[in-house]
Structures are given as structure tokens and as C-alpha cells.
Amino acid sequence: MTTSPSRRQEPPFEAALAQHPAFPRFIALKIDVQRRGVHYTPEALRHIDGSVYQLIGDNVFFAALGARDQTTRQVPEALILRDGTTVLTDPTPLEQNPYLVDYRDGHFALVDGGREVEEVDFWEKPDYYGQLTSQGTPMDSIVFARPQRLNITPTAYCHFWKDDQGCKYCDLVPHIQKDGVIKKKLSPKDAYESVREALKQKGRFTTICMTMGSDVKGKIPFDAELDYYIDILQAIGENFPGRKKFPCQIITTAFDAGQLQRLYDQTGVSSWTSDLEVLNEELFKWICPGKEKWVGYREWKKRLVDAVDIFGRGQVNSGIVGGVELARPHGFATEEEALKRTLAEAETLISQGVAVVYIVWVPRPLSYFKDQQNASLDYYIRLAAGLRDLTDKYQLPIDFDDYRRCGNHPNTDLLRAA
Ligand code: SF4
Known part of the structure; x- marks a missing residue:
């Protein structure tokens, strides 16, 4: 290539940065x-x-x-x-x-x-890397570290791919199929032991984050995904005896209000994230067909807003893949239009208590969008500043997913520069 x-x-x-002193x-x-x-x-x-x-x-x-x-x-x-x-x-x-x-x-x-x-x-390697659980599972294969956060990925599959409806920027399942790296499901016991061991390192970790692919199974779609998260979270919660809640973010499919309430009531999880990925209904339908089929753009947004009543203001957010709104052939024709439309749509969420964070889109070789190119530096700078300005305008805290905890969202990096 x-x-x-x-x-x-x-x-x-330096020239691009000079435009944004x-x-x-x-x-x-x-x-x-x-x-x-x-x-x-x-x-x-x-x-x-x-x-x-x-x-x-x-x-x-x-x-x-x-x-x-x-x-x-x-x-x-x-x-x-x-x-x-x-x-x-x-x-x-x-x-x-x-x-x-x-x-x-x-x-x-x-x-x-x-x-x-x-x-x-x-980053320095945390102390628990290289250790095994009592079941012989390498702890760093199920819990990996951000500087201050423990990331847990209970399974390595997303069911949207079963009928070829994975998100077009995503390479999760093609990658698994190519490398044959299907992991066994994480057991609650392994999760409990790995977190227990990691927390022994004084001063390193301040929170936990858990995510995996979508699982549509269950009486109500995604009940299977929810049940599994609850099992793991309850096991992890045993590390925090006597605490109703512990610092923990969970990134899931857009559960309905009943499912979310169950998640909140039955676990110690303290914040919820569900990623809309692209802030435009037509582009969402094209880029995220599985999410559109099983939930739909408007319903996804509604569930995010409803979640604020359950988790509280400043405890709910949604991630977007910054720049994918420009993907060819159906994306916005210019960066100017993409920025204007994305920020306008972001404001509809932020004004209702749902924060928006972005990651930089990387066209992966095994994804549907493999031959495309991400946006300019100028675009990403303006997207970060625009989201930061909206967060300021509505005074919406976003501490649970900030530069200390996650470190992968340029707009929340800006919060420490405020
Ligand atoms: S929901 Fe979309 S982005 Fe997430 S794992 Fe499934 S296909 Fe990939």
C-alpha cells in the first residue's frame, strides 16, 4: 500500500497546531x-x-x-x-x-x-502481570491496565457479526477468526482474584472498566449480556466488602430501563457507557447495522438519557469513533459539515446529562473500512475543543472517564488544561 x-x-x-494557538x-x-x-x-x-x-x-x-x-x-x-x-x-x-x-x-x-x-x-508493567489465578488463567489475559484503571474483557465475541452486521470500522470478530484467539469465557472467580491481586499495588489503580461485544440472546434482547455482566460484577464487588458501590464503569449495549435498573440494583457499578459511535441517524444505520437492527438510533439515544435518572448526572456517557462520520461513500462530504452536525447532535445528549467522548478512528486492515483514511489533525483538534466547550457550557462532570482513568479520549484530556 x-x-x-x-x-x-x-x-x-507544527503548522497544523499553529492554527490553534x-x-x-x-x-x-x-x-x-x-x-x-x-x-x-x-x-x-x-x-x-x-x-x-x-x-x-x-x-x-x-x-x-x-x-x-x-x-x-x-x-x-x-x-x-x-x-x-x-x-x-x-x-x-x-x-x-x-x-x-x-x-x-x-x-x-x-x-x-x-x-x-x-x-x-x-507505561510501567503493573505488579500483577505474569501472575496466574487459582484456575491457572494468566491475569493479564483478562484484566489489562491503563495507568489508573483495570480493564476487563469477559469474552471475545460480538454477536452482531453472526448475521454480518458488525460495525464497519470494527475488526474484532475478523481478527479473532484470523488469529484463532477465541478465549474461554472469563469466570467470576478469575475476575475476583485478578482484581484482588491488582489492588494490592498501592496507589496505582483508582477504578475498573468492563466491556465486551454485544450478546443479543435472552428473553429480552441482551438479557444474556446483562446476566453475565452481573455475575462478574458481583464477584468483583466482593473485593469491596460493605460498599454498595465501587468505582467502576461498564460499557454495554444500550440496555432498556428495566435492564439498567437491574444492573444498578444488583451490582456495585457506578457509571454506565453505551456507545452510539456516530452521531447521525442515517450514518448510524449504515455504519452500525447491528446496533440499528436490535435497538435503533433514536431508541439508543433515549436509553442513554433515561440512564441519567438511574446512574445520576455525570455518571453516563457515550463514545463516538471520531472521523468515521466522514467515511466514504455515505459520510459527510466535508470536515466542516461533519464537525457542525456532530457537535450539534452531541449537544442534544450533553444538554440532557449524557457526556460524549471520542476516540480517533483508525481504519483497521480487517475492517470493512480498511481502505479509508481518517480525518485531518485540524478536524480532531476542533472536535476535541468543541466537545470540551459543550461540556463546559452544561457544566457536566465526566470524571469517571477522564484522562486519569481512561486516557484515550482527546476531549477529556482537555479537562485538565481548563
Ligand atoms: S458492537 Fe460494533 S464496535 Fe462493538 S464489538 Fe460489536 S461490531 Fe465491534
């Missing part, structure tokens, strides 16, 4: 690195010590979604910039013009066009 002419014609990082440089750099990906030089690979750093492991969601070059393994799960900004990114073929991660003059560096742009480091 060759780099598309439009990518080569983009203004360099009030925007923090580190956060802009994070966005650009996520947009373009990274390539580790042999010298960098030689100096990455797997006994010190957290490397990409067997966790299916990250391994699946971190597969731009489909070959490189054993690289750090994320970069960390000098101001503490975390950058979840993945190895990318050189032909796609990624940043280089090099080792020079005794430190790791981000390099672009031969020039060192920034010094970087990587």
Missing part, C-alpha cells in the same frame, strides 16, 4: 500519533525491556483493535508524554507514514521526518 497523496500533502504537525501541544501530538500510528525502529525494539514496560498482550479488545500492521507484537501498549499524557496507539506499516519511535542519546523519542519531536516513555 502507498501513502495516499492527500496524506502526504497534509501540513506538518490555545490548544495544548501535547494533546495535539497525542491525536496526531493516534491518527498516523507509530513504527518502532530496531534500535527502539532492542531497548524496550519487557520486564519493566507493559507490552501488548493477549487482551482481545486491545490486541484486536491494535492491529494496523498485523505483524508486530511485543511492543508497548501505549506511549506516555512528558506531561503525563497517555497515547494508546499501535504499530503501523512505514508505507503509511507513521511517526517513528526511536532510541537515541539514551532515551526513547518520537521522530518525524528525521527530526525528534518529543521524548517519550512507556
